[in-house]
Amino acid sequence: MTRRLFITSTLATSAIAGQTNAENPAFAPAPFRVKAGDARFGVHTPFRGVNTNDVKISGKDTNNQLAVFEYIGKEKIGPVLHMHHDQDEIFSIIEGEYLFQIGTEQFTAKAGDTVFAPRGVPHTWLQVSEHGRQVYMVQPAGQLEDFFLKFTELQGPPSEEQIRQLHKAHGMTVLGPPLALK
Structure with a gap:
């Protein structure tokens, strides 16, 4: 390897490492596997008490840079219309079909599709x-x-006020009801 290539590679690697660990330079994640049907820390968080919605990669694993969830739907439901103030959200459809609304646009996403919902x-x-x-x-x-x-x-279904407060306390705003089947 030439000296110039070595120095360039070292600087590039240092810059990338500095970006990913800027908040905590001592942060060094360990590799792990989460088996099918398991949640990252063994705590399941079913969506609306019904559909599987498990953490697979926690923010604790990534110095709060990324969190990954797996959603398995048995019932035709979805979240309220909402907005994340500080997070981008990326959906990768593995199975089935979903109606999405991003901004004012509505479209169907099917297995193999990826959907990007920018913060704000x-x-x-x-x-x-x-x-x-x-x-x-x-x-x-x-x-x-x-x-x-x-x-x-929560014990039982949340009220609309509880839904709004929980969203607000976690960096989101509720803007409307969930989509409905026509």
Whole structure:
């Protein structure tokens, strides 16, 4: 390897490492595997008490840079229209079909599709197939993991006010109801 290439490679690697660990230079994640059907720390957070919605990669694993969730839908439901103030959200549809609304645009996403919802843009989705599965990510991780834990702790269905307060406490704003099947 030439000296110039070595120096360039070293500087580039240092810059990348500095970006990913800028908040905590001592942070060094360890590799791990989360088996199918498991949640990262063994705590399941079912969406609306029904559909699987498990953390697969926690913000604790990534110095709060990224969180990854797996959603397995048995019922045709989806979240309220909401907006993340500080997080981008990326959905990868593994199985089934979903109706998405990002901003004012509505479209269908099917297995193999990827959907990007930038921070600051209202969005929601509705599972329209009998069964659905998606992996979705938020970047940075923010407080979404804690948001789902708090919902899971509630006794019974939350009121509209509880929904608004939980969203607000975790960096999101509720802007409207969920999508409905026509």
